[in-house]
Structures are given as structure tokens and as C-alpha cells.
Amino acid sequence: MSGCGMQMEGGKQLFAQASAVSIHTGNIVNWSRLKKKCPTSPSEELQDCIRETLEKWCSQVSPELLKEPPATLECTITQDVDSISPEEREEVKVSAKLFLSDPDSSGIKDAVKKACSALAVSQLDSVIIAPPPLEDGASLSLSHLQPYWEELETLVQSQSIVAIGTSDLDKVLLEQLYQWAQVKPSSNQVNLASCCVMPPELTAFAKEYDIQLLTHSDPKELIPMLSFQEAVIASIQDNLAYEWITKWVLRYSVIVKSRGIIKSKGYLVYAKRIRY
Incomplete structure (x- = not known):
């Protein structure tokens, strides 16, 4: 068996034994494969990135890793990681959107910590939260949102995040959150697939309380x-x-603040194995 084949088998062996996996795509801005394919949606882009990262990682598995397989695999391609130097930190803005698939809010702290570590920064400038989709098509309420927001507030207070925002809140829920929250939402994303024009009442409320309205095209669940x-x-x-x-x-x-261009973009994904 070739060296590459042996490494691939090693990767499969590690996956078979692992109970969790943390995947970091690194900077995908310059990925030629993605540019050629032109993913049709954020979900397809992420799926392509996961597949590409795992393939690369599997082909580079260290024999030392096989001797003591970790419970949580760290699947990162070192050469693809584009960390931020201290000299350029003031020149860039680091923003993130966190998509939760699990009702457990404790993953928020872990996600932010991993992002800061991956980019070699002490804090993220902004984080937008996308809570997990509710079952049976139920609508999001303040009580559902509160545990996630409290976790974000803790990270703002510890200076891990500068500003926090929401996604897909209507005027009523955004107002409820604003009145209840200790750390006020600085932004709210609106999916223009569900409304072609910003609702006037939402626009008026956001303007009055200095909340930035942004648009997005993300599905409720970024990757099923x-x-x-x-x-x-x-x-x-x-x-x-x-x-x-x-x-x-x-x-x-x-x-890059002065030019408004994206210098780096990437994904961090955390998954667990559920034994049936």
C-alpha cells in the first residue's frame, strides 16, 4: 500500500475511534476548487469545504497520532490557516456568525474560544447568533433566545466579543430582546428570501435604537x-x-477596514458521534 493509502487508512481508523471532531477549513478565499465550482448556496459551500478539508487532513495523518488516538480529532490543514498578526489586528475587523444545531448553549463559549485561537486573536469584533431550528415549525420566542443571549453577554463581559447581534428577528421579538438584555443587540440580520423589502416597523425600531439591519441568504440550518x-x-x-x-x-x-474587502473567510465545525 502506498504512503498516501496508508495515511488514508490511518485517517479512517482515527475517525472510527473518535467521539468528537473539530474541523477548521482555514482561509477558503483563495481555494481554486471552490472558485471553479461556484457553490450555489452557503450550505453547498460548507459541505464542499468539509469534504475538501477532511480529504487533505486524511492524506497528512501523522503516524504518531495513530499511537495515541485522541477522543476529539482536530482536523486542520496548517498551511491553509491564515492567522492575524498583532501588527495587523487594528487594521481588520473579525466578524462571525454562529449556527447552533443543539439546544445546549454551552457550545457558544467553545466556538468563540476556538475561533479566537484559530485566528490568533484575543477577541472577535462581532458575533451573530443563529439559534437551532425549533421542532414542528414553532416560532422563536424570547424565552428560547434568552439562554443563548446570556452566554453571549458573558463573553462580551469577559472581552472575548465586542458586539453581538441576532438573526431573523421581527420587530416584536427584537424589541423584547432589546428591553430585556443587559448587552443590547448591535445588529439584526434579515433574510431577503422571506421578505423582499425591510419591514417598515422593523426599520423604524432599528433606527431609533441604533441597531444595524443586515441582509443574508443563509438557511435556518446551515448544514443538515x-x-x-x-x-x-x-x-x-x-x-x-x-x-x-x-x-x-x-x-x-x-x-480589511480601510478597503472593505474580505481578507480571509473560513468555517469551524464541531460534531459528535452518537452511538446507537
């Missing part, structure tokens, strides 16, 4: 469980891929 499992199968050929479920996805962008 089946799509993640398909990416694992395509890259690792893991026959037990159905045991993996995503807990959260963090998408970050590093923007």
Missing part, C-alpha cells in the same frame, strides 16, 4: 445532519458516518 454525514462518507469513506451529528458551525470573515 445528512449533508454533514455525506461529506464524511465522501472524504473518509466512514461506514458509520450516520453516527455523526453537528453541534455548531461558526463562519468567520476577516475584513
Whole structure:
């Protein structure tokens, strides 16, 4: 068996034994494969990124790693990581959107910590939260949102995040959150697929309380469980891929302030194995 084949088998072995996996795509801005394919949606882009990262990681598995397999795999391609130097930190803005797949709010702190570590920064300039989709098509309420917001507030107070924002809140819920929260939302994303024009009452409220309204095209669930499992199968050929479920996805962008261009963009994904 060739060296590459042996490494691939090693990667499959590590996956079979792992109970959790943390994937960091690194900077995908210059990925030629993505540019050629032009993903049609944020979900397809993420699935492609996961598959590409796992394939690269699997081909570079260290024999030392096989001797003591970790419970949590750290799947990162070192040469693809574009960390921020102290000299350029003031020149860039680091923003992130955190998509939760699990009701447990404790993953928020872990996601922010991993993002700061990956980018070599002490804090993120802004984080927008996308709570997990509710079952049976139920609508998001303040009581559902509060645990996630409290976790974000703690991170603002510890100076891990500068500003925090929301996604897809209507005027009523945004106002409820604003009145209740200790740390006020600085932004609210609106999906223009659901409304072609910003609702006037939402626009008026946001203007009065200095909340920035942003647009986005993200689905409620950035990567469905089946799509993640398909990416694992395509890259690792893991026959037990159905045991993996995503807990959260963090998408970050590093923007050069003076020019308004994206210098770096990437994904962090955390998934756990559920034994049936």
C-alpha cells in the first residue's frame, strides 16, 4: 500500500475511534476548487469545504497520532490557516456568525474560544447568533433566545466579543430582546428570501435604537445532519458516518477596514458521534 493509502487508512481508523471532531477549513478565499465550482448556496459551500478539508487532513495523518488516538480529532490543514498578526489586528475587523444545531448553549463559549485561537486573536469584533431550528415549525420566542443571549453577554463581559447581534428577528421579538438584555443587540440580520423589502416597523425600531439591519441568504440550518454525514462518507469513506451529528458551525470573515474587502473567510465545525 502506498504512503498516501496508508495515511488514508490511518485517517479512517482515527475517525472510527473518535467521539468528537473539530474541523477548521482555514482561509477558503483563495481555494481554486471552490472558485471553479461556484457553490450555489452557503450550505453547498460548507459541505464542499468539509469534504475538501477532511480529504487533505486524511492524506497528512501523522503516524504518531495513530499511537495515541485522541477522543476529539482536530482536523486542520496548517498551511491553509491564515492567522492575524498583532501588527495587523487594528487594521481588520473579525466578524462571525454562529449556527447552533443543539439546544445546549454551552457550545457558544467553545466556538468563540476556538475561533479566537484559530485566528490568533484575543477577541472577535462581532458575533451573530443563529439559534437551532425549533421542532414542528414553532416560532422563536424570547424565552428560547434568552439562554443563548446570556452566554453571549458573558463573553462580551469577559472581552472575548465586542458586539453581538441576532438573526431573523421581527420587530416584536427584537424589541423584547432589546428591553430585556443587559448587552443590547448591535445588529439584526434579515433574510431577503422571506421578505423582499425591510419591514417598515422593523426599520423604524432599528433606527431609533441604533441597531444595524443586515441582509443574508443563509438557511435556518446551515448544514443538515445528512449533508454533514455525506461529506464524511465522501472524504473518509466512514461506514458509520450516520453516527455523526453537528453541534455548531461558526463562519468567520476577516475584513480589511480601510478597503472593505474580505481578507480571509473560513468555517469551524464541531460534531459528535452518537452511538446507537
